[in-house]
Amino acid sequence: MEVPRHWRLKKQRYALVGEVCPHCSSKIFPPRDVCPYCGGEAKTQFSFSGRGQVYSFTQMTNVPTGYEQSAPYTMALVQLEEGPVVTAQLTDLGEQHVEIGMPVEMVTRKIRTDMDDRGIIIYGYKFRPVMQA
Amino acid sequence: MMNDYATDPILLKPRNPVGILGYGAYVPRYRLPATEVARLWKGGDGEGLPIKEKAVPGFDEDTITMSIEASRNALKRAAIDPKDIRAVWIGSESHPYAVKPSSTIVGEAIGCSPHIQAGDWEFACKAGTEAMVAAIGFVGSGMAKYALAIGMDTAQGRPGDALEYTAAAGGAAFILSPAEEAVATINATFSYVTDTPDFWRRPQQNYPEHGQRFTGDPAYFKHITEAGKHMMQAMNTTAADYKYAVFHQPNTKFPQRVAGLLGFSKEQYKTGLLSPVIGNTYAGAAIIGLTAILDEAEPGDRILLVSFGSGAGSDAMDITVTDRILERRDKALKTQDYIARRTEIDYATYTRMRGTLTMR
Ligand SMILES: [Zn+2]
Numbered sequence: 001m002e003v004p005r006h007w008r009l010k011k012q013r014y015a016l017v018g019e020v021c022p023h024c025s026s027k028i029f030p031p032r033d034v035c036p037y038c039g040g041e042a043k044t045q046f047s048f049s050g051r052g053q054v055y056s057f058t059q060m061t062n063v064p065t066g067y068e069q070s071a072p073y074t075m076a077l078v079q080l081e082e083g084p085v086v087t088a089q090l091t092d093l094g095e096q097h098v099e100i101g102m103p104v105e106m107v108t109r110k111i112r113t114d115m116d117d118r119g120i121i122i123y124g125y126k127f128r129p130v131m132q133a
Numbered sequence: 134m135m136n137d138y139a140t141d142p143i144l145l146k147p148r149n150p151v152g153i154l155g156y157g158a159y160v161p162r163y164r165l166p167a168t169e170v171a172r173l174w175k176g177g178d179g180e181g182l183p184i185k186e187k188a189v190p191g192f193d194e195d196t197i198t199m200s201i202e203a204s205r206n207a208l209k210r211a212a213i214d215p216k217d218i219r220a221v222w223i224g225s226e227s228h229p230y231a232v233k234p235s236s237t238i239v240g241e242a243i244g245c246s247p248h249i250q251a252g253d254w255e256f257a258c259k260a261g262t263e264a265m266v267a268a269i270g271f272v273g274s275g276m277a278k279y280a281l282a283i284g285m286d287t288a289q290g291r292p293g294d295a296l297e298y299t300a301a302a303g304g305a306a307f308i309l310s311p312a313e314e315a316v317a318t319i320n321a322t323f324s325y326v327t328d329t330p331d332f333w334r335r336p337q338q339n340y341p342e343h344g345q346r347f348t349g350d351p352a353y354f355k356h357i358t359e360a361g362k363h364m365m366q367a368m369n370t371t372a373a374d375y376k377y378a379v380f381h382q383p384n385t386k387f388p389q390r391v392a393g394l395l396g397f398s399k400e401q402y403k404t405g406l407l408s409p410v411i412g413n414t415y416a417g418a419a420i421i422g423l424t425a426i427l428d429e430a431e432p433g434d435r436i437l438l439v440s441f442g443s444g445a446g447s448d449a450m451d452i453t454v455t456d457r458i459l460e461r462r463d464k465a466l467k468t469q470d471y472i473a474r475r476t477e478i479d480y481a482t483y484t485r486m487r488g489t490l491t492m493r
Contacts (some may be wrong), residue, residue, distance in 0.1 A: 014242035025438040092162045094476035108201045
């Protein structure tokens with residue numbers, strides 16, 4: 001992926017910054033400037049809490065180029081407490097067993113690096129088992 | 134001749150009093166027992182190991198990601214708009230980029246940018262307190278309302294070297310503010326710095342070199358006792374005036390011995406002594422001890438912190454906890470929460486997580 005695209009996406013990637021619809025109050029992620037629920041214009045920034053639960057998941061053993069170091073890993077659909085569902089890697093599982101409905105929280109982690117050790121490091125959201133009581 | 138520190142105005146004190154508004158720690162999940170390193174390199178001889186186990190970062194963690202989490206914890210306690218933070222300064226010897234500041238990425242992730250000073254500080258294991266002292270000046274001069282100072286490392290030792298037992302990952306973040314808002318007031322700081330070649334790493338080298346036994350007396354003990362002793366002399370205090378003391382902790386024994394040299398008892402240093410269970414977190418080592426103390430301290434408690442960085446130098450800080458600690462400290466994960474989250478790994482997994490296996 002080219003550097004300019006990473007740069008444009010950094011706010012949503014680093015901190016789950018999406019949008020809130022001024023017409024129907026829906027929370028939108030990823031940001032798309034148009035509300036998918038009511039069709040109105042929605043450009044107001046909204047920072048998601050990062051809390052959610054596992055909606056579905058799968059173990060990845062055959063992984064795309066650039067992700068070999070971390071294989072095998074678990075990809076999940078995470079339903080955020082504000083509504084939207086995002087696709088993300090689960091991390092810091094240790095020996096913890098993943099199940100649907102498991103509460104998770106967002107952390108910012110290294111996703112991968114471009115061009116081995118010479119390219120930029122791409123950071124973004126992952127989810128881990130919730131630590132906060 | 135020795136300076137008369139009692140009358141010489143050597144203490145660093147900002148014009149406006151400064152304190153800690155919010156603080157946060159981070160320790161990664163994985164632990165490598167020292168017995169695992171000994172199993173591989175010493176034929177299983179587990180005698181006299183420097184610590185019990187050390188914290189190891191996951192393959193997707195580095196000084197930037199760990200700084201982001203510690204800073205988010207500090208922000209939860211501070212409960213301010215991140216835009217009011219006017220500096221993001223990170224002390225580390227393991228910045229992921231040789232050229233490109235860690236602080237720009239951390240600032241963006243926590244929502245401080247773009248109107249910030251951002252910079253990465255280097256001074257071996259005291260880079261974190263160096264950033265804190267700078268932040269105290271930045272806030273205390275009135276230039277900035279708040280400043281964020283971080284000490285964080287993912288330290289590595291050469292396989293089989295003595296440092297491999299202890300070189301660990303973790304650290305802490307502090308938001309400095311005017312003292313009247315703070316959970317702890319920083320009464321003064323005092324530093325002691327000399328040119329001492331006890332430990333170093335040249336460019337392009339993966340692992341540091343150290344001056345073997347030279348790292349002890351002329352480096353660690355000399356600098357910490359000079360800074361600590363003269364701080365107390367100038368503050369007109371003795372060890373008995375402090376409820377807690379915390380020192381740089383490269384292993385278990387050094388901080389215990391230096392505490393004794395300065396007149397502190399186990400009762401005073403035990404809360405902040407984390408190296409036995411997380412290892413030496415380098416720029417994070419003294420200050421993550423401070424976060425563990427702040428998690429427990431009562432209003433009015435006084436704390437003496439003395440860091441040490443090879444090369445060499447020490448920063449001493451005299452700190453008093455305020456009433457606000459009680460309402461703020463439960464707003465984020467505590468240092469011991471991270472220490473309790475623990476998955477033990479073996480040497481093979483450790484090697485893989487540290488990215489030292491060549492994939493092609
Ligand atoms: Zn809408």
